[in-house]
Amino acid sequence: MTGNSSKLHLDNATLSLFRDVNTSTVISVIYMLVTIINWVGNGLSMWLLLFRTSPKTPSIIFMINLTLTDLALGSALPFQIDYQLQGYNWRLGSNMCSFMTLVFYGNMYCSILTMMAIGIDRYLGIMKPMRFRKSKKRKSVAVISCLLMWGLVLGVLYPLMTTDLTYKVPELQITTCFDVLKLSMLPSVGAWAAFLFSMVFLLFLFPFCVTMFCYVSVIYKLSSDSKTVQKGRAIRLAVVVLLVFVLCFAPNNILLLAHSVLRLFYGKSLYMAYKLSLCFSCLNSCLDPFIYYFASKDFRQKLREIMNIQSLSSADSIRMENKETLYSG
Incomplete structure (x- = not known):
């Protein structure tokens, strides 16, 4: 975000961003690729989760919620692509913006x-498995948690x-969407501080730490228990989840805080870097299916079974069920 007062003219840094065709093109290409992978990966995942996965454990309910959010983003990205290709010119009105x-x-x-x-569900399932499985309200808690x-x-x-959130830029004859925010959006600097604090600390830093x-x-x-193939796979999956969490979301939220402080109090900007980090944060929406499903050997076996690519032996099925009981919660 870039804070802007009631001045009629934007600063040169902001105007240079809107004139930078190369950056806009790169962002558009990334959004296009993300949209395609998002629709294919999350569409398949949603079908499998809703119609081919039973019972609906809390982990599955959370994954359905995650897939829904990713599909919502995939539906919104084409509008962002059009906006970028039009040179930051929003043509669909303020409500749509x-x-x-x-x-x-x-x-x-x-x-x-x-x-x-x-993460909490996996933690409870592995650290306190007996108490965790005895709870009869886990599904209800999962649904309420999503709400x-x-x-x-x-x-x-x-x-x-x-x-x-739209702003007309007379110098360029364009109308931006969320790229220029008026200071009057919130009543005071304190309100801006509370808004940014809630986004960065409440919605990012606290969940990140947990x-x-x-x-x-x-x-x-x-890792402290006896090593087996399934435990090694669970450890690798946890490491990948943490890496994606850090790489996709951390840069964007750190730059959001730094840019906002510099803009509000020092009149400087990191918006170019923030804009690029926001673009790359969308990669999470197309990586989620690979992290939670396709990175799992069990899920690949289910997928092959459904598509009749490879029949599973009874021994494979038993091993798969045992793994699911241990790690799916």
């Missing part, structure tokens, strides 16, 4: 919270729903 922005950021933060929930996640995200992002704790604890627990 607010809605697409809400979908875009809602996906990011709901994905972060859902990944935290999956609370969305409620929290929408509550924090409420200013985006009630503000005109996710780190859960997966590091799981890795330590499994």
